[in-house]
Amino acid sequence: MRARRRSDCCLADRGDPGLLSGKSVSGQLFAVAKREVKARIAYRMTIVTSTVSVATGLLAYGLLGRTSIVSVTTSTYGMTLASFLVSGVAFAPLITNGLGMFGNYIYPGQIEEVMTMPTGFRQYLLLSSALPISISIGSAALSFTLGIFLFGLTFSYNIPALAAVVLLGVVTSVALGFLGVAFQLVYKQTSVLSWLLYAFTGVAGNMLVPTQVLPQIVQDISFLTPQYYFFTGIRIALGSDLASLTSMLEIFTAYAVILIALALFSLERALMFLRRNGTHGWA
Amino acid sequence: MTAIVLKNVRKTFRRKAEVAISRRRSELRDVLKDITLEIGHGEIVCVLGRNGSGKTTLIRILSTLIEPDGGEVHVSGFDVLREPEKVRKRIGVVLNSGEGGFHWRLSALANLEYYAALYRIHTLRARERITKLLRELGLEDRGADQYQSFSTGMRRRIALVRALLPDAPVLLLDEPTLGVDPWSTEKIHDYLFELSKQGKTILCATNNPIEARALGGRSCVLEEGVIVASPTEEILAS
Numbered sequence: 001m002r003a004r005r006r007s008d009c010c011l012a013d014r015g016d017p018g019l020l021s022g023k024s025v026s027g028q029l030f031a032v033a034k035r036e037v038k039a040r041i042a043y044r045m046t047i048v049t050s051t052v053s054v055a056t057g058l059l060a061y062g063l064l065g066r067t068s069i070v071s072v073t074t075s076t077y078g079m080t081l082a083s084f085l086v087s088g089v090a091f092a093p094l095i096t097n098g099l100g101m102f103g104n105y106i107y108p109g110q111i112e113e114v115m116t117m118p119t120g121f122r123q124y125l126l127l128s129s130a131l132p133i134s135i136s137i138g139s140a141a142l143s144f145t146l147g148i149f150l151f152g153l154t155f156s157y158n159i160p161a162l163a164a165v166v167l168l169g170v171v172t173s174v175a176l177g178f179l180g181v182a183f184q185l186v187y188k189q190t191s192v193l194s195w196l197l198y199a200f201t202g203v204a205g206n207m208l209v210p211t212q213v214l215p216q217i218v219q220d221i222s223f224l225t226p227q228y229y230f231f232t233g234i235r236i237a238l239g240s241d242l243a244s245l246t247s248m249l250e251i252f253t254a255y256a257v258i259l260i261a262l263a264l265f266s267l268e269r270a271l272m273f274l275r276r277n278g279t280h281g282w283a
Numbered sequence: 284m285t286a287i288v289l290k291n292v293r294k295t296f297r298r299k300a301e302v303a304i305s306r307r308r309s310e311l312r313d314v315l316k317d318i319t320l321e322i323g324h325g326e327i328v329c330v331l332g333r334n335g336s337g338k339t340t341l342i343r344i345l346s347t348l349i350e351p352d353g354g355e356v357h358v359s360g361f362d363v364l365r366e367p368e369k370v371r372k373r374i375g376v377v378l379n380s381g382e383g384g385f386h387w388r389l390s391a392l393a394n395l396e397y398y399a400a401l402y403r404i405h406t407l408r409a410r411e412r413i414t415k416l417l418r419e420l421g422l423e424d425r426g427a428d429q430y431q432s433f434s435t436g437m438r439r440r441i442a443l444v445r446a447l448l449p450d451a452p453v454l455l456l457d458e459p460t461l462g463v464d465p466w467s468t469e470k471i472h473d474y475l476f477e478l479s480k481q482g483k484t485i486l487c488a489t490n491n492p493i494e495a496r497a498l499g500g501r502s503c504v505l506e507e508g509v510i511v512a513s514p515t516e517e518i519l520a521s
Contacts, residue, residue, distance in 0.1 A: 027400070027405070027406065028400045028401070028403065031396060031397060031399070031400030031406065032397065032400055032401075034396075035386070035389065035393060035394075035396070035397040035400075038389055038393055039386055039388065039389060042386075042388035042389065043388070107384075109383050109384040109385075110384035111384075112348060112378055112384070113376075113378065113383055113384040113398070113445075114384070114401060115347070115348055116346040116347060116348060116371060116374065116376045116378070117371055117398075117401045117402055118368065118371045118372045118401075118402060118403055118449075119401045119402075119403065120368070124401065274349075275347075275348070275349050275350045276349070276350055277296065277297070277349075278296060278340070278343065278348070278349040280348065
């Protein structure tokens with residue numbers, strides 16, 4: 001048995017933080033993105049199936065849209081039903097993936113390890129999702145371009161407005177992601193939240209069905225959903241109804257700010273709940 | 284100044300009953316009752332105890348994962364409740380939980396580089412450090428292999444490499460040699476002993492008296508949430 005050594009309680013000051021050199025956020029971002037790329041390459045089949053799904057979705061809705069001669073979308077947004085559907089399908093992943101955005105980064109073993117490290121939990125989530133968000137934006141642009149070429153669609157491109165709507169969409173998506181994480185950490189599943197958000201908004205979110213053709217009560221519900229503001233913003237930026245652009249952007253900004261504040265508050269409360277109850281795990 | 288201070292620490296959890304069977308209000312379970320312990324810089328302390336005695340809760344409180352209900356907890360002079368970010372910069376942790384957040388289809392090297400980034404270690408320094416630690420823990424020729432190809436003991440050693448990455452002054456180890464073969468276990472014990480000589484403070488939770496004996500530091504026994512006594516030589520020798 002080794003000789004027991006007496007502790008020296010005054011050996012050092014408050015403890016040198018070792019090798020932690022204050023690596024820049026960009027350095028962290030690069031390292032985390034590199035890992036994400038490697039992990040995605042490890043599942044090549046998923047990339048293939050996702051690409052095929054997007055292409056078939058575009059084809060299905062594009063072809064469906066072409067069967068329509070007159071649509072409410074022409075008078076409302078100045079675009080054909082095909083243009084309406086293709087823009088909806090192309091930009092959908094930016095907002096519809098929001099709730100589960102951080103799902104791949106919060107499995108139980110992972111969060112416990114991360115929560116003992118100097119990188120804050122929110123920062124960790126944002127670092128991890130930076131690449132997936134960039135991929136979603138790139139894929140939306142690609143799908144949209146593909147749809148234009150496949151179906152010969154025409155839009156009026158207001159690029160600054162489109163960029164603003166996409167940016168607000170990403171912020172809203174991150175907020176939904178934080179809400180999803182908070183819900184998952186406390187209730188250990190997000191199916192109720194997903195159901196609430198997607199069961200109704202599949203119809204009321206203005207993604208595939210123009211809200212103008214829906215009953216008034218459903219139209220009222222649609223105003224509560226983030227999808228409504230995102231997809232309406234996209235159609236305004238790509239259509240001819242520029243008069244309502246400013247008010248739409250103002251409302252969407254206010255919605256995004258409120259949602260992100262609510263999401264940050266919920267996440268903070270969820271982390272407090274975990275620290276009090278020690279229930280980090282689930283199966 | 285001491286590296287770790289626990290003063291009258293208490294922690295209570297609700298018993299988690301199966302919801303479908305019992306809907307009555309769940310009872311409370313005192314996991315830690317009035318724990319007081321001081322650990323100096325460069326000291327190794329083993330907390331021995333049976334399953335469910337509160338060892339893991341103690342490690343999780345010190346590593347800022349859970350909050351104590353009462354008492355004071357300081358690591359490297361920082362309060363775990365008020366200054367958790369500062370505490371996290373000064374600890375390396377091996378938790379006793381599952382696969383520990385490693386990606387199964389990535390190599391040990393890629394996994395460790397990722398955690399080095401989360402520890403904010405510069406990329407070049409991280410590579411050097413990972414290579415050095417893998418060599419010192421006998422995994423130098425397995426760095427490029429996928430994590431899923433490792434045995435339980437090897438995974439544990441990789442978790443230890445991760446905890447050692449930041450070269451933190453305090454190491455909190457929950458069953459660090461669980462599933463590790465006796466030869467590698469001895470190597471790990473020697474390595475931890477050397478680290479303590481270099482000034483690292485090590486708190487090791489274990490249910491294995493042989494481990495406590497091999498590490499050679501101070502030991503204490505946690506029983507039903509109370510530190511009952513230092514174990515006798517007979518227990519350690521058993």
